[in-house]
Amino acid sequence: MTVSAGQGKAINTATSADQSRRARRPWLRVFGVGLLLWVASVLVTFATSNSNLIPTIILLGSFLVPVTFVVYALSHADAVVTPQRIFTAFIIGGLLGVLGASVLEATLLQQPSGLGYLGVGLVEEAVKLAALWLLARRLPEYTMRDGIVLGAAVGFGFAAFESAGYAFNALFTSRGVSLLNLVETEALRGVLSPVGHGLWTAMVGGALFAAAARRGRPRLSGPVLGWYALAAGLHALWDASQGIAAWWTVALAGTPRQERVFNELGLLPIATESQIHLFTTLNWTLLVLDALIGVLVLRGRWRRAKAVQAAGLEGLAP
Template identity: 55%
Template structure:
């Protein structure tokens, strides 16, 4: 019987790529911003927009891929999920929100959440349509890729809107927008679509998609989290004005107008904003962690996803299931 050397395999000792991606990209973004401030060279503005919008999403997709070394999620598939899924999601959301949410309504936040989470799910279905085998971890990673792709292209749009003003280009506003969205990106679109993807792939280990009650519940749940995330600021303003508002502010509220907050109220609104975003993020991260824990292989039979008696197809045939074949390095599909 051969005794294994105490040293870890070379693959396990290989340094992670995602920190280098983030640090190199962040350094390039900082350098581009500084050079643009110094030279006022508007030709550098697209570089700032692209680097600032894509840096955090690409970093998190690289992190997710490095934490799931399964054979099902190839680099090509991950790239397709990020680019194709992200673009299809942005285009679909723009069309549906333009024609279905044209009139302002208190339920508009819910409408946005439902539309954007649904189109991202449809984009994930399109990207993963040819996969013969699926595991929950595949769904977590590909769902995150689609969500982060959506976030990257959406952030680029917000950055351009912040840059172009009636007085010309506002570089400071562009930088502030990209920093804020970069900080919030990890607990937004990528998180929500990863949740739905993990639940969907857990229910669909073979070629056929199975839209179970759990999948639909996950879609509704992330849509509500999305709606709460978007409405946090409005709720913070409303709560502040209800409990600390002056008579003239209450009058404007009853008239259907949002009054400007006083300086003291602005601090309270900011506090409620932060607390609200933290609460929504905590719920999403706890939900994701539950899915990740369930997706970890616990034995040879759990290394590849579904048990042998997996879901039946609509035509009575059984979806392929069972453990994954071993990798050349002796592992199975890695750990998330």
């Protein structure tokens, strides 16, 4: 078949455009390669029962999605949000957040309850905000866009270290070590992590930097506290979703004995298959609703940040 010069040029142009799109998406390659390595580690560990590979599974599974975000953010770095600052926010901010939350929660929070879940949300969002504030106190300038990016980096760092802890704890059950339980925990947290800590801290970070753009330095203000309260509320609803779902399950389909046990102990007694399905449906409905609210809010803030930055009105952003 003969290809004309014009056709050859068109093919080369299309090929170059496709290669350019792939070159602009290094995060996609990182995620794909990382996912294959994690799956390979899981399969080899199941096949060989080599416990030395368990730390590899934990680290790969816990950091895969957060690191993918960092790579995505690095490809959109600018003069202020440099690769070094993004990486520092991810590692240092995440670690400071996890350590601060552990100390405060051990001191202030003891038993899971409605107020306890709200307390966890308030504490963890506060320490992430404090970590972001510490890292951003000497930036040359502030924009809402940069606050969203660095806030998300801190949140994803927090999520990565927290997920590693959950995965480690999931390994040990009453029946002994359970690799399956570890893998299921990591898979679930990996799927849910984009609509968790990174999203919540990104909202607060955008508000903090918007206030800093008006005043020249980060400081608390009414809008910052309002966005912090929203993030803490979404966080609390996320953590409390199972308890709320259990309460609704007992209220809608529970027996008198189940209601009595639940009211006394806060535990859902042995449930029927239909009750389990109802509980699962209610739990996931709450999680999806929580995630949808957060995604829509952050999407609106991101559009606002880009519009304000394009118009050169950063100091006027609410």
